[in-house]
Amino acid sequence: MPDLRRAARLALAATTPAGRSVIALGVVSTVVAGQAGYEEFRLIAIMCGLLVLVALLLFALPTRVRARLELRPAHTTAGETGAGELRVTNLRLTPLYHPLVTIPLDADRDERRGAQRVHVRLPVLRRNQPVTEQFEVPAVRRGVLRVGPAGARRTDPLGFFQRHAAWSDPAELLVRPRMVSVEGLGPGSVKDLEGTPSDQVSMSDLAFHALREYVRGDDLRHVHWRSSARAGRLYVRQYHDTRRTHAVVLVDDTRSAYADPEDFELALQIAASVVMRVALDEFDLSLVCGPQQLSGAAQHVLDAFCFSELAAGDLVVSARTAAHLAPDASQLIVVSGSRLDTDLLPAVRDAFPDDVRFLGFRADPDADPDAPGAQGPQLVTVDALERLPGLLASHVRGIVL
Secondary structure (H helix, E strand, O other), rough: HHHHHHHOOOOHHHHHHHHHHHHHHEEEEEEEHHHOHHHHHHHHHHHHHHHHHHHHHOOOOOOOOEEEEEEOOEEEEOEEEEEEEEEEEEEOOOOOOOEEEEEEEEEOOOOOEEEEEEEEEEEOOOOOOOEEEEEEOOOOOOOEEEEEOOOOEEEOOOOOHHHHHHHOOOOOEEEEEOOOOOOOOOOOOOOOOEEEEEEEEEOOEEEEEEEEEEOOOOOOEOHHHHHHHHHHHOEEEEEEEEOOOOOEEOOEEEEHHHOOHHHHHHHHHHHHHHHHHHOOOOEEEEEEOOOEEEEEHHOOOOOOOHHOEEEOOOHHHHHHHHHHHOOOOEEEEEEEEEOOOHHHHHHHHHHHOOOOOEEEEEEOOOOOOOOOOOOOOOOOEEOOOOHHHHHHHHHHHHHHH
16 A cells, blocks of 8 residues: 555656646546537547557657766765766757756655755757766765766656656765864874884894894895805894884774764764874774774775764774784774763773773763863863864873873
């Protein structure tokens, strides 16, 4: 029964007022001709039926238009607009005069309340002459925005039926969280293009350690020929194994850690701002936020934020996952909400070696970060994204002092 109702609504929406009038006239004429026997009304009913049949046949013909919808780039930031390009080629024998192309946004998600749409007015489309038009996509909220398919309102020549004819495949726009610029992540965070020497000894690296006698299997490229000639036996170089700063960003996706879903959006904004700072410092980077677990470039990490959602997560389990993902981590950055259980933090830190630096953020729009004692020794409480740079700078100065 629900399917029948939905089909009836779709059929009614696809029929124009002119089409409904002709159908109603045909039905009334059929009833009158059957009851009163008037042949004139029977003829009217036949004519109405023929007109509706011809309109349906013409309406069912395929649309001879080729279109391609692209988003360049395929990502933007919440509150900003994305850039799109629509390329259309008319394959019909006759021109299309200034068609109005409609591009729905998240039509499947917003079907009940009506999807937002972008309209693009095209010039005259002549046969086999491609036309390219630019358009903007409003991206209000973080997430994955489904754009398209692009198409136009199509009717039959009699104007009895109408529908949105899809011309292209849909595309996805990745809407990243808002970000602000921060100056630094604390003491010891310096740019290290060549890494810093560790206590581990390696046979191939940058920091020289010592010479030792050659053993079978050593790479001959590391033979120190001058010392070997002086001693009459082969000696090879040993090196300190260097380590680059590897920052791990751990975002708590536990639903109970946030008083409101909007607090999670603030947490993602804080994490995204930190990721940009890590990218500018050219550190290695890893992210764990529920099922989003990856290491790599900041661009891929920022895209992963678009898919992040609140769930029944576990911060300690996520920390152990992050430690396994980045065994060479040197800095751990945890972002959570106002209802974070601080008793979990020791277990989170225990998942990493003792020499891993720790920095924590608590997203709490209702907090007063300027109140005495609001900023604890472990966590930076952030009430608004715009205040993050100043709060982080004050926290770092407090650590340094």
